[in-house]
Amino acid sequence: MRPVLVCGAGPVGLVTALLLAQWGVPCTVLEAAPGPDVSGSRAICLQRDVLEVFDRIGCAAPMLAEGVTWSVGHTFYRDHELFTTTFPDPGGSPLPPWINLSQCSTERYLLDAVEASPLVDLRFDHRVVALTQNRAGVEVEVATGGGRRLCAAQAAQVVAADGARSALRRMVGVRFPGHSFADQFLIADVRADLPFPSERRFHFDPEWNPGRQVLVHEQPDSVWRIDWQVPADFDLAAERASGALDARIRRIVGERPYEIVWLSVYRFHERVADEFRLGRVFLVGDAAHLFAPFGARGLNSGVQDAENLAWKLAAIHHGWVSGHDAERLLDSYSQERRPAALENLRVTNATMHFLVPPDEAARARRRQLLKRAVHDADARRLIDSGKLAEPYWYLDSPLTTPYPAAAHFPTAPGIPRPPVPGVLCPDAPCQVPERPGVTRLRQLFGAGFVVLAARGWFSLPGTGIPATGYALPAIDPAGVVRQMLHAAADSVHLVRPDGHLAAVLPHLDDAALVAALRRACGQHH
Numbered sequence: 178m179r180p181v182l183v184c185g186a187g188p189v190g191l192v193t194a195l196l197l198a199q200w201g202v203p204c205t206v207l208e209a210a211p212g213p214d215v216s217g218s219r220a221i222c223l224q225r226d227v228l229e230v231f232d233r234i235g236c237a238a239p240m241l242a243e244g245v246t247w248s249v250g251h252t253f254y255r256d257h258e259l260f261t262t263t264f265p266d267p268g269g270s271p272l273p274p275w276i277n278l279s280q281c282s283t284e285r286y287l288l289d290a291v292e293a294s295p296l297v298d299l300r301f302d303h304r305v306v307a308l309t310q311n312r313a314g315v316e317v318e319v320a321t322g323g324g325r326r327l328c329a330a331q332a333a334q335v336v337a338a339d340g341a342r343s344a345l346r347r348m349v350g351v352r353f354p355g356h357s358f359a360d361q362f363l364i365a366d367v368r369a370d371l372p373f374p375s376e377r378r379f380h381f382d383p384e385w386n387p388g389r390q391v392l393v394h395e396q397p398d399s400v401w402r403i404d405w406q407v408p409a410d411f412d413l414a415a416e417r418a419s420g421a422l423d424a425r426i427r428r429i430v431g432e433r434p435y436e437i438v439w440l441s442v443y444r445f446h447e448r449v450a451d452e453f454r455l456g457r458v459f460l461v462g463d464a465a466h467l468f469a470p471f472g473a474r475g476l477n478s479g480v481q482d483a484e485n486l487a488w489k490l491a492a493i494h495h496g497w498v499s500g501h502d503a504e505r506l507l508d509s510y511s512q513e514r515r516p517a518a519l520e521n522l523r524v525t526n527a528t529m530h531f532l533v534p535p536d537e538a539a540r541a542r543r544r545q546l547l548k549r550a551v552h553d554a555d556a557r558r559l560i561d562s563g564k565l566a567e568p569y570w571y572l573d574s575p576l577t578t579p580y581p582a583a584a585h586f587p588t589a590p591g592i593p594r595p596p597v598p599g600v601l602c603p604d605a606p607c608q609v610p611e612r613p614g615v616t617r618l619r620q621l622f623g624a625g626f627v628v629l630a631a632r633g634w635f636s637l638p639g640t641g642i643p644a645t646g647y648a649l650p651a652i653d654p655a656g657v658v659r660q661m662l663h664a665a666a667d668s669v670h671l672v673r674p675d676g677h678l679a680a681v682l683p684h685l686d687d688a689a690l691v692a693a694l695r696r697a698c699g700q701h702h
Contacts (some may be wrong), residue, residue: 179205179298180494184305184330184345186213188220189479190338193487195234195440198296199623200491201468205330206297209304209339213288215487217439218366218402219280221394222473224569226270226341226601227480227679229676233623236286237272243393244276250377252562253548255384259557262564270604270617275565277396278368303521307465309347315457330481334490335458338483342465347562349455355448355467355522359409360389360533362443363416369435379562381547385428388540388600390532390562392471393429400438403429404470406532407499409465413442437656445469445525449518453511457487466518468525471532471563478521481568486510488674492512498698506699509576517569524564524590531561541600564590570600571677575701578671578680578693594664602670603661607652626694627672630685631664636676638687642698673697 181197183190186208197204223231223244264274291297306327307318315335319328339344378393380386381587389406393475396402405425416422426435448468453460462479470545489510493503534540547554569588572583583597596599602618609615621627625643637646649659662670667684671693680693695701 179203181205181336181490182207182315182330182334183336183338184208185338185340185462185464186210186284186288186299186301187338187340187462188283188476189351189483190336191284191291191340192230192234192480193483194200194297194299195236195287195290195294196230196483196487198294199234200487200495201296202494203296204298205305205332206291206299207305207317208301209344211302213281213284213301217280217281217364217441218396218400219278219603220470220473220476221277221396221402222477222647223276223278223283224473224477224566225270225272227272227462227477228276229604229619230480230484231286231594232272234290235584236290240278240283241273241276241284244278244399245375246273246276247377247395248274248377250565251265252379252381252560253383254381254550254560257551259547261383261562270619271670273475273479273624277394277402279396279400282397283476283525305339305348308345309430310335310349310457315341333457333494335459336486336490337464338462338479339464339694340531340700341463341467343460345458346450346460346464349458351455351460352451353448354451355446357444357446358469358529358533359444360397361407361409361411362445363405363407363411364414364423364439364443365398365405365426365609366396366438366440366442367403367430367435368398368438369430369433370399371395371401371430371433373401379558381562383428385425391429398434401429407442407521411442411513413440426514445529445700447513447522447529449522451484453515453518454507459507460623461486465514466521468527472521472525472565473563474521474525474566477566478517478569482514482515485514487544489675492598492698498700500509500553501698502698504699505575509699513569513571513574513576516573520569520588521566528561530562567591567600568677570594570599570601572597573701575600576673576679576697576699577684578696580681595679596670596681598680600678602672602676602678605653605658605661606655607658608654609647609652616662621645622672622676623674625674626679626697628690629658629662629664629670630674631666631668632685638691640691640694642694 181204183206248264295473304320305317361503380391392404394402427607448467461482577599580598604619628646669682
């Protein structure tokens, strides 16, 4: 019996499996489809902090080599540019703020890594049809060979990464409340040589899609992703047959030759599962939450689900914690990632209500606001074309040691987060004499807890929990790390395996550090 079953071989399921393998935890991945899905671009925008996870599992280099890097977004109303958004590069990270890469390519690189890992057993054409869990573990019944044969698989835990129509979510009886939007979105991958730079271009009410929106993104190999908002009764077959689709595309590409690589019509959904954990079953990615894609919060948040869960499952399997402490640690997955999903839902709901006003009065208000925004900076600040994805903050997590300065924490989208407990630790250049390959702070994370002390050498008390200590003067001669951490003269920062700060202590105190470390593993009472 392998310790963990991952159901679903999309990007989130594969990342979960590869992160578990990094922790030395074997797993089996069951995928209902007979092979990889190679259709269309689908989720294309990968943010810097998610690229960090891909780097940890050995996939980032080919993704960066193929992907289109961008750091600027332009928003237009008809012929007027309303504003430009530029993404900063805090800490001098070598990873770009964003790359555009088709989901097919992302999955291809993940599958290459899975094939190279002896700890991941990937099985296509294995559809889970029943699930039973008890105190001893989980057993799933699997149909293989197109349903010709049934077999059983057992595990200590099951990760449901089987997408929006998750069979496992239904099997464990978790509700998936939310709503769908009436308007549809026509999504096309079009190959053409266009003169646009590598940037996000969002158009409100262009003359070539009146009353609705268009989003344009560059992808590799001269393929452009174009998203048109279209009416609820839009008929793609009729559009193609009438020549209207060609006319629609030509309003963007002009008279240049083009090739349609992929077409699809979507109706967007906004849903979050009532629970992310039910016993030994954990929901991740689209099985746990669905968001409208404006803001790229779907795949990016799914990878963050995987990273949050993987180290906790590894902690259980390696015996860092047991009994009630283990249950508390596993409970924290839902306690941390469900609020993250609800925040993403709040942000994307606001965007969708701006993009798809629910009634004529709301549409009229939006038209007036867009007209004002051409000349009014205050109005421009109210335009919502999608607040782009960012890591969530676990300030209220039971794993986070409370910190007084977190009382006035900024929660509005796009505002820089101060490095308080619960926040993803900032990156910065560093030098580690005993690890010459390490050139930046986040490369120290992912293999256990990390302690960063503002003063000199120290030793860590024994806890049975893997933790490595670094004295900042030794690894941060330029003081950049201390500046990014807002470190005081004697402060100590405890960093979780997923890179989130677990505690910030005013000075090095063995008892306080042990308490924070135990708390971060669910051992507080």
